[in-house]
Amino acid sequence: MHVLLVASAFNSLTQRVHAELRDHGHSVAVELALPHVSLADAVRRHRPDLVLAPMLKSAVPEEVWSAHTCLIVHPGPVGDRGPSSLDWAVQERATRWAVTVLQANGEMDAGDVWASVECALPQEGKSALYRGEIADAALEAVLLAVDRFASGSHVPAPQTAGRARPAMRQQDRRIDWATDGTERVLRMLRAADSRPGVRDELLGGTWFLHGGHPEDRLRGRPGELLATRAGAICRATADGAVWIPELRAHRAPGEPTAPKLPATLALGDRLPALPERPAPPGSDPRRRTWCDIGYREEGQAGFLSFSFPGGAMSTAHCRRLLDAYRAACARPTSVVVLGGGRDFFSNGIHLGVIEASAEPAEESWANINAMDDLVEAVLTTTDRLVVAALGGNAAAGGAMLALAADEVWCRSGAVLNPHYRLMGLYGSEYWTYTLPRRVGAATAERLTSEALPLSADAAQRLGLVDRTLDCPPGAFAGRAAALAARLATAPATASRIAVKKARREHDEAERPLAAYRAAELDLMRQTFFDADAPYHALRRAFVRKEAAVATPPHLTCRAAGRHTAARPGGVTGPAAHDGASGPAGC
Structure with a gap:
């Protein structure tokens, strides 16, 4: 079935819906609902079987919903209406919530119900809930609604009551x-x-x-x-x-x-002169305080957690995390786990700090070098196993940071974007070494050129991810910790460390890591210090939330459902898209 996603932005939920519908064999395209673009004309061009709106801030025109079944994803229970549903729920400390998929009609959020799925609402920030519990419920509801639509026999239920909540000001x-x-x-x-x-x-x-x-x-x-x-x-x-x-x-x-x-x-x-209060050392569950980097141990496993707002890592973030990583590697452990939090793993360099800098090119250069230093430290750790634990999404250099580890574990709801192209960058973080060695050169080229999101399951089928954990966001850290503790004491771990060391020495002899870094950074430097490079305008538009002028062409193409594609060594397994050079239908 061909599904057209209509969205106000290609945000985290829209990306996850896009990825998981492809996993279920559907072809998917996206149209952004832009003020100056006729949505009706766009829908006619796509000729979809179904129109689905994962995140839409404007009403679907009657010309569209009267001609097509249009399903709206609303982050609230049946009967809840309004654009600030989740804001009110968090502010009023609701402990249970739901996501409802309803059919568009002439009244906002009042259409017939195709599916509704409840979820817990722990005391977390709205955005973390939106990417976690809400997204999980949304995907369950979307897949149920899509299956019901495909069956051709389901009759949606009319809403008998509703409460319209105002937009939160x-x-x-x-x-x-x-x-x-x-x-x-x-x-x-x-x-x-x-x-x-x-x-x-x-x-x-x-x-x-x-x-x-x-x-x-x-x-x-x-x-x-x-x-x-x-x-x-x-x-x-x-x-x-x-x-x-x-x-x-x-x-x-x-x-x-x-x-x-x-x-x-x-x-x-x-800012007046204030004392700098470092986070307390170790992990004390009795304390209620904040830290963005933490370390603890369980037996032979060390856990280096980090959580930066929006997954963005500035030069300072990278340097502090590198110091913490080196300290962790000085401990007598056999396994180090990076990450493990419930939300973003990393999205790479901090575009906001770069944009605010008096010298954005210089700050870009400093930031990418700091990221490279961190990734290099992970790649050259040969006396223990390193696990990247992704409880949430990862993109660009953050995805490549994960690939530097020996194993990548993902929560099943995580979305990966292992590419840089949409920011006008070639990329660094040793991706030209780590990505092809996991998926092969052809698939690496396809992933970085298509620039489409991958679900955790699709990433595992491709070889980007070694293990997916199907659990709620809040349970991921505990599940990962239990697995790491077993890995640390497994009889085969010592021999795996020896094999890892030998392979690193072999790879270094074939082509030093410094050569990969130099080649990548040469292209990055050219971009950073070219005032006319698209990167600068793209960065500015992203950071300053400038309105899009059109739907990016790579999203309007039909991205096909999963298929088999060659992995390194001739192994075959399902991949995310049709074709070796681009999405089907382009």
Whole structure:
């Protein structure tokens, strides 16, 4: 069946739907719902069997829904209506929620119901829930609805009641630092963590606050800034304090959106002298505080966790993580696990910090070299096994960081984008070494040129991923830890480490890692320091949320369902798309 995805943006949920529908044998194309483009004309061009909207901020025109079955994915239970459904649920501390797939008609969110799936709603930020529990429920509901539509016999159920909730505005998100306690402040911040943020006044400026984490020991006058940690600021509440990792400067109407930045970088010279409070060493479950890098051990397994907002890794992030990795490798363990969190693994270099820099080319160069240093350290670890544990999505250099490990474990809901092309970059992080050795040169070329998302299952079939764990987001860390503990004590682990060391020496003799790095960085440097290179405009558009002018051509092509493709060594297995050079139908 050919499914057309209509979306306001090719966001994380749209990418996952795109990838998993292909896994189920459907051909899929995407059209962005843009103000100046006729959606009806686009649908006529595609001639889909089904129109599906995973994330749509505007109404489907009657000309479309009256001629085609159009299914809308709504992040709320049956009867819930409105554009801020999940925001209200997080802010009001709902513990259970649902995702409903309904048919578009003349009234927003009021159409017949094709499927609805419930999910837990733990106390996490809205964006982490959206990519985790909500996305899991959405995919289950989408696949159920698509199967029901394909059967031709299912009759959707009409909604008998509904509650329309208004769009959440900044006045609904306002924090009163003088009177609000920590729990209420966290609810406000978590309900707006990625977008739109909570508008607030701080140090003589207007900012949007992004992200919020509790602090159990620092105290001060409500609203006062108390300390910094790894780029975040700690601010006192009426009964405690919270850590805020990122800020975005307010801009007047008509001005471009400012990038989200580490809070201390955003504040710059406004920031008074504050003590830097490093995260407590080790992992103490009794503490309620924030840290973006942590380390703990269980027997012979070491766990180096990291979680950076949006998966973006600045030069400073990379250097701190490299220091932590080296410290972990100095410990007497046989396995080191990188990651293991519930959300993003990594999306590579920090485009926001680069965009905000006075010298974006220089910062781009510093950032990619810092990423390369980290990846090199992983690749040259020969005295233990390294596992990359991806509880969430990974893209570009972040995906290549994972491939530097000996094994890659993914939660089944993770989405991988192992390519750089859409940002106008050739890429580095030793991808020309790691990607072909896992999937072969032809498949590596196809993945990087097609630039389409892969589900964890598709990535495993291709050989990018060694193990997928089918579990809720919150259970991934525990599942990965149990597997790592068994791996660390397995009788074959010592011999695997010896084989790994020998292979690294063989590969180094054939072509040194330095040669891969030099070749990649030569092309990256040319791009960074060419003021007319598309990278600069693409980066700016991405960071500043500039509206797209058209649907990217690679998305409008029919991306075919899974098939078999050769792996290195002649092994065959299912792959993600038809054709060796591009998606079918281009």
